Amino acid sequence: MAPLPSPGSAMTVLVTGGAGFIGSHTCADLLDHGHDVVIVDDHSNSSPGALRALREVTRRELAAYRADLRDDRALGEVFARHPIDAVIHFAAKKVVPESVRIPLEYYSVNVGGTVSLLRVMREHAVRRLVFSSSCSVYGDQFGHPITEDEPPGPVNPYARSKLVCEQVLADACASDGGLSVIALRYFNPVGAHPSGGLGEEPRGAPRALMPCITQVAAGLAAELLVFGGDSPTPDGTAIRDYVHVMDVAGAHRVALAHIDEQPGLRVRNIGTGAGTSVLQMVAAFRDACGVHVPYVITPRRSGDVASLVADASRAGREWGWRASRGLAEMCRDAWRFRLLHPKGYKG
Numbered sequence: 617m618a619p620l621p622s623p624g625s626a627m628t629v630l631v632t633g634g635a636g637f638i639g640s641h642t643c644a645d646l647l648d649h650g651h652d653v654v655i656v657d658d659h660s661n662s663s664p665g666a667l668r669a670l671r672e673v674t675r676r677e678l679a680a681y682r683a684d685l686r687d688d689r690a691l692g693e694v695f696a697r698h699p700i701d702a703v704i705h706f707a708a709k710k711v712v713p714e715s716v717r718i719p720l721e722y723y724s725v726n727v728g729g730t731v732s733l734l735r736v737m738r739e740h741a742v743r744r745l746v747f748s749s750s751c752s753v754y755g756d757q758f759g760h761p762i763t764e765d766e767p768p769g770p771v772n773p774y775a776r777s778k779l780v781c782e783q784v785l786a787d788a789c790a791s792d793g794g795l796s797v798i799a800l801r802y803f804n805p806v807g808a809h810p811s812g813g814l815g816e817e818p819r820g821a822p823r824a825l826m827p828c829i830t831q832v833a834a835g836l837a838a839e840l841l842v843f844g845g846d847s848p849t850p851d852g853t854a855i856r857d858y859v860h861v862m863d864v865a866g867a868h869r870v871a872l873a874h875i876d877e878q879p880g881l882r883v884r885n886i887g888t889g890a891g892t893s894v895l896q897m898v899a900a901f902r903d904a905c906g907v908h909v910p911y912v913i914t915p916r917r918s919g920d921v922a923s924l925v926a927d928a929s930r931a932g933r934e935w936g937w938r939a940s941r942g943l944a945e946m947c948r949d950a951w952r953f954r955l956l957h958p959k960g961y962k963g
């Protein structure tokens with residue numbers, strides 16, 4: 617395996633799920649910093665329109681393949697065609713209530729996809745991987761910012777599938793001393809590319825808070841459904857650590873720059889350290905964008921937890937990574953994307 621190009625010089629990065637929300641923003645960040653990008657995505661939760669938007673926003677070319685990650689043969693052909701230096705693995709299913717309903721599909725895509733990827737990486741001697749993990753692996757046991765040392769306690773199939781992936785990655789590293797993996801446990805990525813050209817545009821009805829807020833603000837839905845008003849939090853609604861998606865995107869580039877420092881699996885939190893309730897986010901959106909979002913409180917969803925806030929100081933100490941964008945910027949950028957794409961990406 618060739619040594620990793622020094623930070624600042626170009627790498628070719630395979631990005632699974634690169635047409636999705638966090639993947640597309642990370643590709644934009646990588647392309648803007650001179651790296652080359654190869655995307656594999658089956659578009660089960662994204663549109664090919666995101667790839668066109670990515671080319672427009674960055675004015676860069678990129679290679680993109682439509683394939684299911686679990687198809688070893690298709691994946692192998694992509695590795696054979698490109699000189700891949702490193703992989704960032706986003707492709708997964710991520711909707712908590714859906715994971716309670718169809719857990720086997722979650723284990724198949726999330727765990728099975730990761731196993732396929734590791735197998736093909738080994739065949740092609742690619743041994744640098746940044747993995748999308750999730751704060752949900754911590755569960756619901758914290759009244760304080762969570763460090764990476766807290767024992768995991770996932771409470772739904774989605775979160776368990778992410779924890780199983782981390783365990784698979786640890787085992788793969790233990791059996792191959794040359795493999796370096798960084799699992800980034802994101803808290804709650806929101807916002808959009810500052811150009812408004814890229815944003816969060818899942819297939820079907822949005823389920824995450826910010827796209828639901830912008831839908832209501834745009835008049836595409838009558839009111840925001842707030843799931844649970846009786847949580848053990850000051851205003852009764854769930855508290856999350858929202859982090860701008862461009863800060864999250866940059867964390868991947870920074871992780872890649874440090875990946876060769878240590879073989880094995882490292883786990884790092886990616887968040888801001890600040891908790892915001894659903895009602896506080898609705899107020900922040902009104903203040904930042906000047907749009908009132910009517911809401912109605914409904915019962916809590918199965919699998920949801922009351923509060924999750926990061927202690928992300930380790931990524932700061934070790935890599936100098938810190939989230940720099942605040943709530944107002946998250947709201948304004950998400951709103952700009954919605955105004956420019958009232959019907960989402962086309963195609």
Ligand SMILES: NC(=O)c1ccc[n+]([C@@H]2O[C@H](COP(=O)([O-])OP(=O)(O)OC[C@H]3O[C@@H](n4cnc5c(N)ncnc54)[C@H](O)[C@@H]3O)[C@@H](O)[C@H]2O)c1
Pocket residue numbers: 632633634635636637638639656657658659660661662683684685686705706707708709710725729748749750751801802803804805818824
């Ligand atoms: N968005 C969040 O709040 C959040 C928080 C923590 C962790 N994560 C993790 O980050 C990653 C990216 O999340 P996102 O919000 O960008 O999700 P997303 O759904 O927007 O992106 C995932 C992409 O993967 C693709 N994909 C899914 N299954 C695939 C398969 N079998 N083969 C190929 N492509 C496939 C989808 O089409 C989509 O483009 C996921 O692993 C998710 O679990 C997300």
